[in-house]
Amino acid sequence: MRKExxxxxxxxxxxxxxxxMAYALSILGGRWKPAILCRLVHGKMRxxxxxxxxxxxxxxxxxxxxxxLEKDQVIRRIVHAVVPPRVDYELTELGQTMKPLxxxxxxxxxxxxxxxxxxxxxxxxECLLTSExx
Amino acid sequence: MRKExxxxxxxxxxxxxxxxMAYALSILGGRWKPAILCRLVHGKMRxxxxxxxxxxxxxxxxxxxxxxLEKDQVIRRIVHAVVPPRVDYELTELGQTMKPLxxxxxxxxxxxxxxxxxxxxxxxxECLLTSExx
DNA sequence: CTCATTTCTTACTTTTTTGTTAGTACCATA
DNA sequence: TATGGTACTAACAAAAAAGTAAGAAATGAG
Numbered sequence: 185m186r187k188e189x190x191x192x193x194x195x196x197x198x199x200x201x202x203x204x205m206a207y208a209l210s211i212l213g214g215r216w217k218p219a220i221l222c223r224l225v226h227g228k229m230r231x232x233x234x235x236x237x238x239x240x241x242x243x244x245x246x247x248x249x250x251x252x253l254e255k256d257q258v259i260r261r262i263v264h265a266v267v268p269p270r271v272d273y274e275l276t277e278l279g280q281t282m283k284p285l286x287x288x289x290x291x292x293x294x295x296x297x298x299x300x301x302x303x304x305x306x307x308x309x310e311c312l313l314t315s316e317x318x
Numbered sequence: 319m320r321k322e323x324x325x326x327x328x329x330x331x332x333x334x335x336x337x338x339m340a341y342a343l344s345i346l347g348g349r350w351k352p353a354i355l356c357r358l359v360h361g362k363m364r365x366x367x368x369x370x371x372x373x374x375x376x377x378x379x380x381x382x383x384x385x386x387l388e389k390d391q392v393i394r395r396i397v398h399a400v401v402p403p404r405v406d407y408e409l410t411e412l413g414q415t416m417k418p419l420x421x422x423x424x425x426x427x428x429x430x431x432x433x434x435x436x437x438x439x440x441x442x443x444e445c446l447l448t449s450e451x452x
Numbered sequence: 453c454t455c456a457t458t459t460c461t462t463a464c465t466t467t468t469t470t471g472t473t474a475g476t477a478c479c480a481t482a
Numbered sequence: 483t484a485t486g487g488t489a490c491t492a493a494c495a496a497a498a499a500a501g502t503a504a505g506a507a508a509t510g511a512g
Contacts, residue, residue, distance in 0.1 A: 192470055192497055195374055199353060204427025205420060206352040213347050215500065218340040219333060231459060240329055242501065247460060267509040268457040278430060285422045286339060292419050293338025296412060326467055326500055349470065365489060376471065381490060401479045402488045 208285070211256045216241055216249045221279075221286060224259060228274035258282065342419070345390045350375055350383045355413075355420060358393060362408035392416065 187193055199206040212218070219238050223229055229237075235246055250273060253259045258279040264270040275282075321327055333340040346352070353372050357363055363371075369380055384407060387393045392413040398404040409416075 187497070190471090190497060195349065195470085198374065199349065200431070203352050203356060204424040204429075204431065205356060206427070207431040208423040208427035209343070209346060209352055212343060215329065215333065218337050218343055222337060222339060232457090235459095240332065243460075244502075245500065248500085263459095269459050269508075271459065281430065282426065285426050288419045288422050289342040290338040292416065293340070293342035295338075296415070297334070297338060297341040321467070324467060324501090329500085366487090369489095377490075378472075379470065382470085402486090403478075403490085405489065 211253075211258060212282075212289075214249050214252060216245050217253065220246075220249060220253065221258075221275075221282075222290070224273060224275050224279070225283060225286060228262075228272050231271045231273065234273065253279075345387075345392060346416075346423075348383050348386060350379050351387065354380075354383060354387065355392075355409075355416075356424070358407060358409050358413070359417060359420060362396075362406050365405045365407065368407065387413075 196210070200210050201207075212221070216238065219241070220234065223234060223237060231246075231250075235241065235243065238246070250259065250261070254261055254273075257276055259273050260276050262272040262274065264272070330344070334344050335341075346355070350372065353375070354368065357368060357371060365380075369375065369377065372380070384393065384395070388395050388407075391410055393407050394410050396406040396408065398406070
């Protein structure tokens with residue numbers, strides 16, 4: 185449970201309120217959010233498909249990060265009245281506006297991580313956003 | 319001191335190694351990094367000027383975040399052999415390549431935080447990156 | 453009845469990040 | 483000596499993020 189009046193919280197709020205970049209980063213930041221967003225950019229996904237497509241993610245973490253993205257209005261949650269349960273997630277209109285940004289980040293990251301990660305440690309890129317997809 | 323073989327650390331490394339977006343976010347993420355970067359984009363700054371220009375930042379946090387950015391090769395630290403001591407910080411060439419990305423984030427953030435922050439709470443934007451500055 | 457599927461929630465633990473405080477080094481000046 | 487300026491480091495505390503494990507709900511099938 186987050187405190188609302190800690191120095192920490194107040195600093196965060198101040199920075200988010202005065203700096204667009206800090207605001208954007210507060211929305212995108214989170215261990216598993218990049219992986220989630222990179223998948224949803226390609227289109228609506230079912231919870232279980234999303235979970236199965238991300239190696240090593242726990243249900244606890246997946247749901248927590250989805251809930252945050254939903255709260256920030258970047259994604260929407262679509263519940264189907266079926267059994268077994270079915271829940272889909274997709275980018276909202278606001279989320280769609282992030283596509284150019286997500287693509288720029290992905291491209292920059294892919295272009296430059298090879299500068300700092302030894303080549304024999306480079307692994308298959310699983311998250312590719314190209315300009316055609318934006 | 320960070321553990322190197324916790325699940326947490328291993329997950330982070332896996333994601334950074336397989337997703338350009340996660341990599342970029344890992345470099346930019348940190349409470350005070352956006353404020354620092356927004357200032358250094360405009361040109362080299364002296365440590366004390368940097369500190370005085372960011373409200374509420376402690377020396378501890380400023381130096382810690384500068385050290386991380388330096389380690390990630392985004393900024394360089396320039397020591398002058400004078401008294402009183404003088405240290406400047408500036409973007410590296412790699413840091414310069416981030417300018418379009420920083421600008422995109424700033425613009426997106428400024429465009430959309432008004433959607434989620436009540437209007438009477440909006441404060442003066444202190445961090446503006448325009449396309450002319452990129 | 454049991455087992456399976458899907459999608460969560462809750463309680464707690466571990467790890468990491470951020471913040472507080474005290475102190476340091478190297479001068480220069482009074 | 484004390485005080486001031488600049489730029490840190492180290493130790494610890496508080497807060498937040500991430501991870502582990504257990505349990506729940508609503509069916510449907512055997």
